[in-house]
Amino acid sequence: MKPGSLIASATINFGLALIVLSLFSIFKKQPSNAPIYYARRLSKRHHIPFDHSFTFSRFIPSVSWIPRAFRVTEDEILQISGLDALIIIRLFKFGINFFAVCSLIGLVILLPINYGGQDEPSRVSLSMDSFTISNVIRGSNRLWVHFTCLCFVSFYGLYLLYKAKCVTKKIEELRGRSTVKKHGKECLLNDSTTGEDFLKITLLEEKVQEIFHEIRQIQGEHMLKGKELPVAFATFKSRCGAALAAQSQQNSHPLIMITEMAPQPKDVSWRSLAIPLKFMPLYKIGIIVLASLLTIFFAVPVTAVQGIAKFEKLKKWFPPAMAIELIPGVSSILTGFLPSAVLRGFLYIVPLAMLGIAQRGGSISKSKAEIEACNMVFYFLVGNVFFLSLISGSLLDEIGEYVSHPKNYPSHLASAVSAQADFFMTYILTDGLSGFSLEILQPALFLWDSIVLHTCGRGKDENPYLYSLPYYRIIPSVSLSILIGMVYAVVSPFLLPLLVGYFCLGYMVYVNQIEDVYETVYETCGRYWPYIHHYIFIAIILMQITMIGLFGLKSKPAASIATIPLLLMTIAFNEYCKIRFLPTFCHYSIQDASKHDELDQKNGQLKVNYEQASNAYRPPSLQPVTLTVSSLQI
Incomplete structure (x- = not known):
């Protein structure tokens, strides 16, 4: 991908986010929109100070909700919405703390080393590959710097995971409260x-x-x-x-x-209690089959998206596509913004589909069904968004070179793995800027409320639009961003600052949503956290395995061998956490x-x-x- 395409994607996403957030700040000031943007507060009979007078300030965008989000403490989140909502905030804080430090290391240490990795002027100076590990020549001692950074990043991630052990203390405190509320x-x-x-x-x-x-x-x-x-x-x-x-x-x-x-009483799934125990394995098998079919079905649009992203290679296979270049700027938008936007559009219905599948799996509680849906959505995203995007992109990019020079395939594959960072940059930009902005605006709900208001009309005391926090949609999506960031933390440092902005915006948005919009229907006492821990562990393991392969392809076998003990230590740490902390989430x-x-x-x-x-x-x-x-x- 050319830098122009990345700039086009960033410009469009920043522009859309600025417009959407400005509209949100204006809509939130209007008393008629209180059932949408203050749903939780209205359900609790909280007084909301609106300016009912027709003043110009009501229609000027403001940023007052941003500093308010950073003033909310964890204890306030725990009191407002419980431990499950606090875990969502902890997940965003983990991303901010982890990628802020990684960004400092990447921009100060790795970026200059990658850019100056060639003894001669780089032939790809106009490509984003100049700033990735693919620009470092094979066998260079500069790769030991990458190994050192890999060790630091791995240990820092494990430290943050261990530091999150205080979640278990919160669970013990919550269990001290009344059993039934x-x-x-x-x-x-x-x-x-x-x-x-x-x-x-x-x-x-x-x-x-x-x-x-x-x-x-x-x-x-x-x-x-x-x-x-x-x-x-x-x-x-x-x-x-x-x-x-x-x-x-x-x-x-x-x-x-x-x-x-x-x-909890409101968490009981009464329909599932009628399912005999002997039929439960059949229900579980049915869930696996349906989830697998959905994953296979979505492989088609993901591959098509990569065909658009690899426009330069697509022209060789489909010459009529060259006509698009005749219109200035269209090719940059086509390869920079459109693929990630189309992919996010397709992925929007996946969490709802997985939740529908999980709810028919015989779980005795609604929260268990949501946790199963959360798990299925995560592995769906890892398989279809991460691995399939990587493989399909590599195939389209390297198939010609592989046929003509089969002996050079390993080096071309290493370059392709690094080159896919630009696509994931546009994915993070779209998922973060556009995705979080639309989450806080609630455009579908706002449009529906406007239609009802101007057609049927609604009374002054209409019930607010109350919904529970969609954990099955938030946790997998954010965990995938952590996985992408960790895998590319040492490979492509340019991705890291984007992730810091991604998690900061997500933190502000969901603090606002938890405080004003979403209602807590039932509490699982933090049972989402072991799954989040497992997802981050998978991300660290994939980062280390990827670097083992890249060090080998870069003719640095000593660095590959030195990474294996790091991999074993990470696995040992995860096993310790299972023994030490997991029983707290499962048993009383x-x-x-x-x-x-x-x-x-x-x-x-x-x-x-x-x-x-x-x-x-x-x-x-x-x-x-x-x-x-x-x-x-x-």
Whole structure:
């Protein structure tokens, strides 16, 4: 890719981000948009200070939301949305801390070495390859600098992962709280409501309650006529008893009775409880087959995108494409911005499709289905976006040279691996600038609300657009960016500053979304973090394996051999983390359970918790109906 194409991609993405963020700052000031941009605050009855007067300042873009995002502390995030939301913020902080240090090393040390790596003036001085490791001549001692930087980057990444161990302390603190939380809404009435109006409302509520009671009674009778389900929720009077029962084998035959800690009441997937245990393997196989078919199907557009990105080679295979060069600037836009934009467009529906597949896999909780979808989306992105983009790009770029000079294939492959950095630069720019900007603007929701407002109309007290945080979409996408950045940290330093900007923008956007927009429906107590740890571990391993291959192709076998112990140390560190930290996410220690029971007994909460838990786990048809009259004062 020529520098002009990269500049075109950066210009378009920066321009779009500036326009979208400016529109967001204006739209957020308008009181009519509060159900979109203050959904969580409205649902909690928080007062939102709007300027209702028609002033010019309401229509001027502002950046007040940016410094506010950096003033929000982790404790505030934990209190607002729980540990799962805090883990999302921790993921962005990891990216900022890691790539800020790597950028300093890359720009100060590696970039000058790569650019001056040729004894003679480089023939590719007009290409981005001049700033990558491919510009260093074979057998050069400069490659030892790359090895030293690889060791530092690897150890620094492992240090940041180990430093994140304090997440386990947060989990222990959260488990000390009540097992079941009340999610009911209080009944609030306008001050202007008269006694007559209140009497009418009360009579209507009583009639609706009677209707609902009859419907629920019919549903309950129909359910009791059916076959009894081989599943039950058991309530214990203490956490210690529940932990012992859930984490021990109840029968010599392990399949006779399987016990585990129940998810939160709102997290229960009642439809999946009806699936017999003997059919669960079939459901799991079905999920794997569907996810594999989706991955194979998306291989076609990814390969087509690489055909557009490799426009110079595409002209040799398809001469009519040369006509595009007759229009000034079109080829730069075509090769710089369009491939990554098209790829992001195709990938937008993947998380939703994977979530739909995972929800039919028999998970007893909605959060487990989301975690499975998160895992499938990550491996989909690694396979289709990273590896397939690399392979298809290398094939299109090197097939001619391979046929004419088969002996030089290893050197051409090494150059192709480095050269793919420019495509991933445009991908990071598009995913970060355009993707995060559209996330905070919520254009689809804004358009829908505008249509409803101008066609059907909506009242002053319309319910806000409340949605839960889409972990299955955020975590895989951000983890893929970490993987790309780590693999190319030593290969192409120019990518690193873009990643710092990517994570800073993502941090600001999602702090705003967590604080104002998204609602926490259920809490997994940080069970996403072991998966994030695993994704970062895979990224470090791929970085080291890639450098082993590149050192070999650059005729520096000593550096390749020296990297193997580094690889083994990384694997040993991951195994230690599995032994030391993973059980905290999967099990509830008896020591902590007993300690929390003692505190509850002193505060007189044991009986209260037991009664709440006994009444919380009811099927939807047996849950009590609560009707509220709420007024939202903005």
